[in-house]
Amino acid sequence: MLNSALLSSLLFTRSLLKSISVTMKTLCTYRRKQQGLFIISSVLVLLSIAAFTLTSVTVAVSDFQAIQEALGVTQERYLDTKKEMRNISSQLRTQPPNTVALGNTSIAHTIVSSNYLGDNVQTVKAFDIALHHAKTDTKVKQRFLRYPSFIKIPTKLQATTPDTHLTQWLFNRSASALVPTYFPLSVVASSCTDLDEATMHWINGDCELNNNDVEHSSSTNPMLLIIKNGHLTVLGGTSFYGVIILLSDNGIAYSATVEHGASINGALTSSHTITLQNDGAVTYSPHLLRTLQRAPKLAKIIAVPGSWHAQF
Numbered sequence: 001m002l003n004s005a006l007l008s009s010l011l012f013t014r015s016l017l018k019s020i021s022v023t024m025k026t027l028c029t030y031r032r033k034q035q036g037l038f039i040i041s042s043v044l045v046l047l048s049i050a051a052f053t054l055t056s057v058t059v060a061v062s063d064f065q066a067i068q069e070a071l072g073v074t075q076e077r078y079l080d081t082k083k084e085m086r087n088i089s090s091q092l093r094t095q096p097p098n099t100v101a102l103g104n105t106s107i108a109h110t111i112v113s114s115n116y117l118g119d120n121v122q123t124v125k126a127f128d129i130a131l132h133h134a135k136t137d138t139k140v141k142q143r144f145l146r147y148p149s150f151i152k153i154p155t156k157l158q159a160t161t162p163d164t165h166l167t168q169w170l171f172n173r174s175a176s177a178l179v180p181t182y183f184p185l186s187v188v189a190s191s192c193t194d195l196d197e198a199t200m201h202w203i204n205g206d207c208e209l210n211n212n213d214v215e216h217s218s219s220t221n222p223m224l225l226i227i228k229n230g231h232l233t234v235l236g237g238t239s240f241y242g243v244i245i246l247l248s249d250n251g252i253a254y255s256a257t258v259e260h261g262a263s264i265n266g267a268l269t270s271s272h273t274i275t276l277q278n279d280g281a282v283t284y285s286p287h288l289l290r291t292l293q294r295a296p297k298l299a300k301i302i303a304v305p306g307s308w309h310a311q312f
């Protein structure tokens with residue numbers, strides 16, 4: 001009986017252990033399947049996130065490129081408009097608004113001009129320029145002032161007496177600061193032989209004038225002639241219209257000779273003492289000096305600070 005019971009107990013235990021083993025294997029298999037499903041689900045979720053992120057980045061990059069291209073085009077059109085503003089303002093220095101030629105056909109323009117009188121009756125003109133670039137709807141505005149470089153005309157006293165502050169009076173520049181580039185379209189030479197047709201000549205050295213040298217000078221087209229560190233001789237039969245200014249920065253007393261039959265109509269002035277031999281005619285003419293002051297080729301133009309306005 002004992003053996004039988006023991007055998008039965010052993011068999012039962014064996015069966016129980018086998019059932020437990022099977023159960024454990026089943027549980028392990030189930031867990032592995034669950035873990036696999038969890039991993040697969042996680043991978044799918046991560047792939048979805050990656051796909052979404054990639055799509056978002058692609059869209060963002062595309063949008064960024066489109067914005068950059070648009071900004072680049074806008075910037076290019078803006079620079080074109082600024083260039084056209086410089087082109088127009090440079091023309092207005094010597095030309096009336098109705099003769100301005102555009103360099104860019106995509107840009108429309110309007111110019112409103114106003115006339116003013118400065119001190120000593122200088123003619124000052126204001127130009128309000130508005131530009132519109134049709135391709136990008138860029139609009140800019142700016143105001144410019146045109147004024148004479150010949151700011152004040154010589155007085156009658158200055159036409160007969162040296163004045164150390166002459167250039168300050170005429171051009172608002174000291175003698176040391178006055179250079180040829182101050183004058184638009186100035187012609188610089190070392191003598192007065194065969195002077196080019198121009199409104200302003202700057203001569204470094206002696207100047208001998210004959211009628212051929214100044215044949216383009218007249219009462220309606222006077223000339224500004226500056227002689228730096230040199231003697232002046234106006235030969236007989238020569239008629240000069242305008243202003244002759246003798247400057248010196250080396251302490252030498254230079255001379256001015258007007259021969260018989262020669263004439264200077266306008267003014268002969270100097271910043272230092274000179275030796276004048278006048279056998280001809282030197283006639284002070286404020287009317288002719290005003291004509292010279294208003295000469296377009298002596299005009300300067302500047303942008304009014306703070307007047308620039310842009311709209312995109």
